[in-house]
Amino acid sequence: MSNNYIQNLIKEGEHQMLDFKFEISDSKKIARSLVAFANTDGGRLLIGVKDNGNISGIRSEEEKHMIQTASDFFCKPKVAFEAKEWNVNGKTVLEVYVPKSKYHKHKAPDHNDTYKVYIRVKDQNIIAHRILLKIWKYENNKQSVKVTFTDAEMFLLKYLNENKKTTIDEFMEMAKISKKEAENVVVNFALINLIKLEITEKVIFLSLFDDKIE
Numbered sequence: 001m002s003n004n005y006i007q008n009l010i011k012e013g014e015h016q017m018l019d020f021k022f023e024i025s026d027s028k029k030i031a032r033s034l035v036a037f038a039n040t041d042g043g044r045l046l047i048g049v050k051d052n053g054n055i056s057g058i059r060s061e062e063e064k065h066m067i068q069t070a071s072d073f074f075c076k077p078k079v080a081f082e083a084k085e086w087n088v089n090g091k092t093v094l095e096v097y098v099p100k101s102k103y104h105k106h107k108a109p110d111h112n113d114t115y116k117v118y119i120r121v122k123d124q125n126i127i128a129h130r131i132l133l134k135i136w137k138y139e140n141n142k143q144s145v146k147v148t149f150t151d152a153e154m155f156l157l158k159y160l161n162e163n164k165k166t167t168i169d170e171f172m173e174m175a176k177i178s179k180k181e182a183e184n185v186v187v188n189f190a191l192i193n194l195i196k197l198e199i200t201e202k203v204i205f206l207s208l209f210d211d212k213i214e
Contacts, residue, residue, distance in 0.1 A: 002081050004096070005086065005091065006046070006055075006088050006093050007088070009046060009095075010049060010053045010055075011053075013053070013123075014051070014123040014199070015091070015122065015123055016040065016041060016043065016120050016121065016122055017037070017038075017041055017043035017044065017070045017124070018043060018044050018046070019033055019043065019044070019045050019046070019121070019123070020045075020049040020051055020053070021033075021047045021048075021049065021055075022044065022048070022049070022050045022051070022056055022065040023047070023048070023058070023059060023068065024058075024066045024073070025066075026046055027066045027069045027070040027073070027074055028070070028074050028108070028109050028113075028155075029073070030045075030066065030067060030069040030070040030124050031074035031075050031079075031108035031109065031184055032080040032098075032108045032109075032118050033045060033125055034067075034070055034075055034078055034081060034098055034106075034108070034118055034209055035061075035075050035106035035107060035117070035118045035149065036118040036120040036125035036126075037079075037100075037120055038075075038079045038080075038098050038099070038100065038104075038169060039099035039100040039106055039117060039118060039120070039128070040100070040118050040119045040120040040121075041104055041120070042097075042099045042100035043097075043098055043100070043120060044095060044096065044097050044098070044099055045094075045095070045096040046093055047063060047093065047094035047095075048091065048092060048093045048094055048098065048116070049093060049113060055089070055091050055092065055093060056091065056104060057088075057090075057091030057092050057117055057185075057200050057208045058093070058094050063094065064083065064094060067081070067083060067094075067096055073104045074108055074109055075106050075107070075108055076106065076107045076108075076115055077104050077106060079098060079101070080098070080099060081096050081097060081098045081099075081105055082096070082103075083095065083096050083097075084097075085147045086129075088212075092150050094130075098179050100163075103140075105117050105128075105133070105136055105140075106118075108188055109137065110127065110165070116128075116183065117133060119132070119199070121199050121200065124201060125146060126199075126201050129204055130183070131168070131183055131186060131190075131197070131204060132197075133200070133211075134183070134184055134205050135138050135187055135190055135191060138187070138191055139191070145192055146161065146188075147188045147189070147192060151175075151176045152177050152181060152182075152185055153189070155171075155175045155183060156171055156185060156189070156195075157194070158175055159171070159174065160195065160206065160207060161208065164207055164208075165206065165207045166205070166206050167203050167204065167205055167206065168182050168186055168204060168206065169182075169203075171185075171186070173205065186206060187192045192208055193209045194208070195207065195208055195209055196208070196209045
């Protein structure tokens, strides 16, 4: 059973809810994975599995303790997780399940030991854009959203209706408004499901939530 379960997971390859780790040698680094899963859709870490899917097995008991250390000392607030060992052809694979967090946006230290909010995008852990932080703040505080359809708002809707996709910087330049104004429009539209955000490591793309606005 353990062979089939783990092998089937490995066949999926790394994706938004699954990550392979050859080993755990840095609690701060693993903390970024824990918070990224918790802040997004939840997910699983398979420890003792190489990036290519080959099973190497965990190499010491210390690796299990480092996960707890990552959560206790390098995740703010702590990230809940469940860990289970699987024996696959004589090698131990550690499965770490992280549920999606309901109430908090967790932070972990970046390479400069500055605590940042991480999210999971496809098979990467990336720092959350401030646009997302603003949206989460509204959602967590259950603040009402008031949208006034000024020239800038109407410009963005018209442009997306005709061109499918743009970025915040492009919108700012075309509408001749400040970055702050552009971001406020995007946050409000995202909160009322008028536009959707396609997040990548370097840029956020904007498109209409529905294909067309009549």
